[in-house]
Amino acid sequence: MALAPNMPKAWRAETKPHKFCPGCGHGLVLKAVGECIDELGIQDRIVFGCDIGCSLLSWDFFNTDAIQTHHGRTTPVLTGVKRARPDRICIAYMGDGGGYAIGSQHLVNAASRNEKVTVILVNNCNYGMTGGQMAPTTLPGMKTETSPYGRDVEATGNPTQGPEMVSAITPEGAYVARGTTANLRQLKKMIKKALETQLNGTGFSFVEALSACPTNWRTNAKDTWNFVEKEMTQYFKVGELKVPGEKEGK
Amino acid sequence: MVSTAYKYTQKNCDRATFTLFTGLCKGCGLCMEKCPVKCLEWSNDLGVYGTPTIIPKDVESCTGCGMCQLVCPDCAIVIEKIKK
Amino acid sequence: MAKEYKIALAGEGGQGVQSVAGIIVEAANDNGREALYIPNFGVEQRGGVSIAFVQIADEKIGSPKFKKADIVIALSDRSVRRTAQYVDERTTFVYDSAIEGVEEDLPKNAAKVYAIPAIDVAKNELHPRVFNIIIMGAVIEATKVITLESAKQAIEKKLGYKFEQDPKLRELNFQALEKGAELVRQFNK
Amino acid sequence: MxxxxxxxxxxxxxxxxxxxxxxxxxxxxxxxxxxxxxxxxxxxxxxxxxxxxxxxxxxxxxxxxxxxxxxxxxxxxxxxxxxxxxxxxxxxxxxxxxxxxxxxxxxxxxxxxxxxxxxxxxxxxxxxxxxxxxxxxxxxxxxxxxxxxxxxxxxxxxxxxxxxxxxxxxxxxxxxxxxxxxxxxxxxxxxxxxGVQMEPTEKIVGKEGMPGVDREPAHLRNTYNTEEELNVVVNELVDAFWKAAPEIVEHQEFNCEDADIVIVAHGVVTRAAQAAVKELRDQGKKVGHFRPITLRPYPIEAMKKAIAQAKEIILVESAEGQLDKLVKAELYGSKVPITPYFRPGMGITSEEIVEFINKKG
The missing domain is CATH 3.40.50.970 (Thiamin diphosphate (ThDP)-binding fold, Pyr/PP domains)
Structure with missing residues (x-):
């Protein structure tokens, strides 16, 4: 008979149930993050930073130190921590807007400088917290509050290919991957490799996680999974793009 | 400190014990969709947001594979396989 | 020597006015005087008239900026025109006699206007490279803010490493300094 | 090291x-x-x-x-x-x-x-x-x-x-x-x-020990859900700031005791103001200078004392009234008139200040 839920040890039970919407992918990504922290035994060394956007709701998610920053600014805050205290394991947690729009210069430059931090970016194709506006990752033709007739790529460009970009600008030693909440075992492995990359100090580590926003997508569970597994993967290829010690393009 | 003891319901299936923490379940239904044998259905027990939770519809079909536990964003499900 | 001196030194980018100003204030500071030096600077890193604003006194100096200078040295036609605003009836205005076409632009209100042949002397008697040191000698003679001796020490401090390799350079620089002073002394007789 | x-x-x-x-x-x-x-x-x-x-x-x-x-x-x-x-x-x-x-x-x-x-x-x-x-x-x-x-x-x-x-x-x-x-x-x-000891720093995150076991985790929040919640936080901030303010404020005064005219200036302009006071005093004019060293919090109590006997404040700054705004907000109710001497983006010399005050008569 199980009396306690099977939460990662690094989760802070006192703040559960967490603040994310029913069916939100953040819970899944943060579960994978928590399990990786447990398995690597680094809970006491973690400095977790969250962006503004839905990711801000994770500020008290873990039994680790955590800093809630500004929209797009988590990467520099955590870079600041890491530069001053290299013994800390720094995770910058953000959404697609934070990483690819307002904070893209920080992502690009942290990656270029090969900062020894781990960026985990949750891609749900829209701005969730502000009410479902078009994001850099909104799919072509996808309806959002600011693309009510569907995203017109002629006018607004194509979905940002984040890991591809980061992979192109990081040197050997960095880790870059795109996982999905539809394949949690794989996503967890990617996050673990990202954190190991930071632990080994070989380079920047970046994982984009394809995730769901049933609230703004206005999808039921079936359509939610369908969108993540079938629609999103048409544009966002799941897999590792750069692994320390391995040739590129795996 | 907030109490971390959550209310739960259990169902003893043939091959696994299914535990659902109603204090954590938000009724999103992701687990239902991912269940490979489609053995889950909406329950009369309400979850943390006052929405229906889930329960195996019978004791036979659950294989104890743990997929529902894996995909629950809220860690509301625990599956314990019964070793025979 | 107790007088507070305000100096505006202006020239073209490559004429070395900032390094002259730098050496003078360095020497003044080494002599325990108060000096304040602010380089004129604009958006461009190179090009344009370069002005050094220097103040030397026995007490802490007030505003880094001043309206009128005790001595203005202008080393190009543009500099002559640019520095007119710092001249009043107490100002000694020094310019190079080789600058052409500035007769109309020379300040009418200056206490004294000296035309010194520094460019010619540098070219014909010494070496074009020590032009700015001639100017330094002229500034020192006109203001007496430091002695020639302390100027030499300051030059030694700044260029000593070059003199090590080529002692003739030392002699050339010191000659230039003396020469610059002499060019002004003629007027002060 | x-x-x-x-x-x-x-x-x-x-x-x-x-x-x-x-x-x-x-x-x-x-x-x-x-x-x-x-x-x-x-x-x-x-x-x-x-x-x-x-x-x-x-x-x-x-x-x-x-x-x-x-x-x-x-x-x-x-x-x-x-x-x-x-x-x-x-x-x-x-x-x-x-x-x-x-x-x-x-x-x-x-x-x-x-x-x-x-x-x-x-x-x-x-x-x-x-x-x-x-x-x-x-x-x-x-x-x-x-x-x-x-x-x-x-x-x-x-x-x-x-x-x-x-x-x-x-x-x-x-x-x-x-x-x-x-x-x-x-x-x-x-x-x-x-004798100046550097104030020790503190790890705000990354303290020793296992968070949630040996110590509470540092959960540093920056967003608040309700206006009431935010109001509490801001009030705490404001209270702490004003409580510390009297220990923080700093200023300098030059010949303010009997000054009819007090020049108020800050930063590099204080140099011109100090020199102007010297010059004007030599000319027999009762001029003083008040210099706020902290602009925030503003040394208003000291300033009120410094201008108690003044007939006029001359506010000198290389801006179009930014210090002026600060001073006026702090001096609300004071009857001493403030005359501006604003030079936005321009350096100010003592000669200019002396001339300005002398012209006023």
Missing amino acids: ADKPIKGEKRFFVTGNEVVAWAALAADVDIMYGYPITPQNEIMHYWTRLAPKYGRKFLQTEDEISAGFTTCGGVFSGARAFTATAGPGNTLMQEPMSMAEMMRIPAVFVITQRGGPSTATVIYSQQEVTLTCFGGNGEGMRIVYSPGSHQDLYDYTIKAFNTAWKYRFPTFVLGDGYQAKMRESVIMYDPEER
């Missing part, structure tokens, strides 16, 4: 930017984060040359937003950290500065004001007073020192780190392009030898 950067007392003849770099070294600063903008660049130039010799660090970021946020990150980790900027960089940095205000991050920001609005000149001005004191979305819970000389720059850069860590408010050294670029003499010293 390498030797102390400054031993004994030494006279230097250097630029203000070099003074700041040395002061930060002497203040045991661990790391500087920065992005190039004139006229603060040489702070980074000197720091990057000196810092490695003393085991200190530097990071050049991609912009001022990042420079501000990385500085906040460094401070969170318990480092004595600072950045420097000016003009449009100061504008961009208001975002991290307002975070520092909200989360009480003891970061130090050195501002070398340049002309504005917009890119304007790279030279000099006092047009970043309002921005530095009240920029960002917030209530201006910031400590702002306005140095007037290289000695001030040295003393107050060191002091800024102590004030920041003692009171836990972001602290600013509001210099300007003249001070940044000019050279004058300064006495540098090791603060400890003068």
Whole structure:
């Protein structure tokens, strides 16, 4: 008979149930993050930073130190921590807007400088917290509050290919991957490799996680999974793009 | 400190014990969709947001594979396989 | 020597006015005087008239900026025109006699206007490279803010490493300094 | 760890930017984060040359937003950290500065004001007073020192780190392009030898022990759900700020006791004001000068005393009334008339002040 839920040890039970919407992918990504922290035994060394956007709701998610920053600014805050205290394991947690729009210069430059931090970016194709506006990752033709007739790529460009970009600008030693909440075992492995990359100090580590926003997508569970597994993967290829010690393009 | 003891319901299936923490379940239904044998259905027990939770519809079909536990964003499900 | 001196030194980018100003204030500071030096600077890193604003006194100096200078040295036609605003009836205005076409632009209100042949002397008697040191000698003679001796020490401090390799350079620089002073002394007789 | 950067007392003849770099070294600063903008660049130039010799660090970021946020990150980790900027960089940095205000991050920001609005000149001005004191979305819970000389720059850069860590408010050294670029003499010293103990820093994140077991995790929040919740936090901030204010405020007075006219000026303009007072006193005029050293919090009690007998205040600044606004807000109700002498983006000399006052008769 199980009396306690099977939460990662690094989760802070006192703040559960967490603040994310029913069916939100953040819970899944943060579960994978928590399990990786447990398995690597680094809970006491973690400095977790969250962006503004839905990711801000994770500020008290873990039994680790955590800093809630500004929209797009988590990467520099955590870079600041890491530069001053290299013994800390720094995770910058953000959404697609934070990483690819307002904070893209920080992502690009942290990656270029090969900062020894781990960026985990949750891609749900829209701005969730502000009410479902078009994001850099909104799919072509996808309806959002600011693309009510569907995203017109002629006018607004194509979905940002984040890991591809980061992979192109990081040197050997960095880790870059795109996982999905539809394949949690794989996503967890990617996050673990990202954190190991930071632990080994070989380079920047970046994982984009394809995730769901049933609230703004206005999808039921079936359509939610369908969108993540079938629609999103048409544009966002799941897999590792750069692994320390391995040739590129795996 | 907030109490971390959550209310739960259990169902003893043939091959696994299914535990659902109603204090954590938000009724999103992701687990239902991912269940490979489609053995889950909406329950009369309400979850943390006052929405229906889930329960195996019978004791036979659950294989104890743990997929529902894996995909629950809220860690509301625990599956314990019964070793025979 | 107790007088507070305000100096505006202006020239073209490559004429070395900032390094002259730098050496003078360095020497003044080494002599325990108060000096304040602010380089004129604009958006461009190179090009344009370069002005050094220097103040030397026995007490802490007030505003880094001043309206009128005790001595203005202008080393190009543009500099002559640019520095007119710092001249009043107490100002000694020094310019190079080789600058052409500035007769109309020379300040009418200056206490004294000296035309010194520094460019010619540098070219014909010494070496074009020590032009700015001639100017330094002229500034020192006109203001007496430091002695020639302390100027030499300051030059030694700044260029000593070059003199090590080529002692003739030392002699050339010191000659230039003396020469610059002499060019002004003629007027002060 | 390498030797102390400054031993004994030494006279230097250097630029203000070099003074700041040395002061930060002497203040045991661990790391500087920065992005190039004139006229603060040489702070980074000197720091990057000196810092490695003393085991200190530097990071050049991609912009001022990042420079501000990385500085906040460094401070969170318990480092004595600072950045420097000016003009449009100061504008961009208001975002991290307002975070520092909200989360009480003891970061130090050195501002070398340049002309504005917009890119304007790279030279000099006092047009970043309002921005530095009240920029960002917030209530201006910031400590702002306005140095007037290289000695001030040295003393107050060191002091800024102590004030920041003692009171836990972001602290600013509001210099300007003249001070940044000019050279004058300064006495540098090791603060400890003068009996100044550096305020200890603290790891705000990354303390020892297992979070949730040995200690509570540091969950540093910056967003609030309800207006009531936020109001409590802001009230605490405001209360803490005003409680500390009387210990923080600093000013200087010159011949104010019997002055009919009091010149109010801050920063580098105090030099012209002091010289003008000397000159006017020699002419037999009863003129004094009040100089706020802290612009935020403002030394209003001292100022009220200094102008008690005055018939007029002449407010002199290289801006179109930014100090003036501060003073008027603080002096509300005072009957002493304020005459402006505003030169936005321009240096001000003592001769100009003397002439202005003499013309008034």
